[in-house]
Amino acid sequence: MIARRTFLALAALGIAAVAMPRNTLAEEPIRIGDLNSYTSLPAFTVPYRQGWKLALDEINADGGVLGRKLEVISRDDGGNPGDAITVANELVRREGVSMLMGTLLSHVGLAVSDYAAQRETLFLASEPLTDALAWSKGNRYTFRLRPGTYVQAAMLAERAAKLDATRWAIVAPNYEYGQSAVEAFKKLLKARRPDVTFVAEQWPPLFKIDAGAVSQALDAAEPEAIFNVTFGTDLVKFVREGQLRGLFEGRDVVSVLTGEPEWMNPLGDEVPDGWIVTGYPWDTLDTPEHAAFREAYTARFDEHPRMGSVVGYTSLHALAKAMEAAGSTETDAVAAALRGMELATPFGEIRFRAADQQSTMGTFVGETTFRDGHGAIENWSYRDGAEYLPPEDEVESWRPEG
Incomplete structure (x- = not known):
């Protein structure tokens, strides 16, 4: 028979063994799973990654979250829906992340959103633009940060x-992003201008455009203006092909995303002049919020911010x-807190709407130009996403649970 002293000692060890994991767990960082292309x-x-790294530095320097350090476990989604689901599953099941954020391509974001709904894991879709994420395929676990195709099409x-x-x-x-952007633009422009007609449409495969053939086909239709969604x-x-063939001469061009430095910088001095675009005037946006962000980002990475930088930074915050x-x-507690939550960003205050879990982040509309050795946008103005989103009571009926 075990002596009382021995029994008490063993019991104490047992209590310590049970308690130790709990104490250790309390000291472990909170893990966020990030996946992107x-x-x-x-x-x-x-x-985008540099943006969330800057936010991570700030959050942890300020004491972390709930008294614990924040850690981001980041993976490549391969730009492919199947790979993205595999990666998301690895982050949730093997890495034990509390929630997911990221993705860029719309079809990838939709795949991860569906996974999040099935696994009941919160997912902040940082960058995908398809409005299906918030509306026709929305779910209670998916939130979206950037203004989607409807909002950007409405502005343009x-x-x-x-x-x-x-x-x-x-x-x-x-693919999904291009299709939804065109559908929204055509509907919204026709509502404002019933006299408009669409005389030609070209739908090249993503990143496999035959630019010569596309330009020739568009020119042959003799349009007066072009709506471009390529990036x-x-x-x-x-x-390049359009300028070579004179496609843009004497024609207005309206273009989604082209004013963002990510997509404009590779054009070099071939940046077209005077296209009406959505974009990001990183060099001339001098509000106190943005100036502070730009200064911190430049000091940390020795380069100017891009749109992705703002998106990554805002997502983690x-x-x-x-x-x-x-x-x-x-999950459910964080989701409840996000619905209706207001947040300060480099672009100003935004809110995550409760009805569709879409943020009111806006973007900038201006005209392309080549200035100081780089592409830029001029004559720009910031458009608040809240002013272009459909009413909340209307979109509730568009969602599966609505």
């Missing part, structure tokens, strides 16, 4: 409606604030 689209995703349609052009041609990548290498090829507000890392 780092190898396939580094122009946007590398600045507002400007396009003031042009004299009535005959429009379209070029867009043939990345497709944009470079399209601009949003999740950190939501966890603090919830007083927990538990």
Whole structure:
């Protein structure tokens, strides 16, 4: 029989063994899972990663979240929906992350959103622009930061409606983002200008554009204006061939994203003059919030910020604030805190709408130019996303649970 003293000693050891993991757990960092197309689209995703790294430095220097350090476990999603789901599953099941953020391509974001719904894991879709994320395929676990295709198309349609052009041609990548951007632009422009007609549409495969053939087909339709949705290498090829063939001469061009430095910088001195675009005037946006962000980012990485930098920075700060507000890392508590949450960003105050879990972050509309050795946008103005989003009571019915 075990002596009483021995029994008590063993019991104490047992209590310590049970308690030790709990104490250790309390000291472990809170893990956020990040996934993005780092190898396939580094122009946007590398600045995005640097943005969240700057935010991570700030958050941890300020004491972390809920008294614990914040840690980001980052993976490449391969720019492919299947790979992204594999990576998301690895982050959740093997790495034990509390929530997910990131992705860039719309079809990849939709795949991860579906995974998040099935696994009941919170997902902040930082960059994908398809509005299906917030509306037709929205779910209670997915939030979206950037203004989507509807909002950006609405901003551009507002400007396009003031042009004299009535005959429009379209070029867009043939996948979710391109399709949703074109659908929204056509609907919104026709609402403002019923006299507009669309005389040609070109749908090249993503990153496989035959720019010569596309330019020739658009020119043959004799449009008065062009709506462009291409980006990345497709944009470079399209601009080069279009300028070579005189496609843009005497024609207005309205273009999504082209004013963002990620997509404009690769054009070099071939940046077209006077395109109406959505973008980011990093060099001339001098509000106190942005000036402070730009200074901190430049000091940390020795380069100017891109749009991706703002998105990555804001994403991590949003999740950190939501966890603090919830007083927990538990999924439903953090999601509840995000709904309706207001957040200071380099672009000013934004809010995550409760009805569709879409943020009111806006963007800038201006005109392209080549200045001081780099592409830039001029005559720009910031458009608040809240002013272009459909009413919350309307979008509730668009969601599966609405």
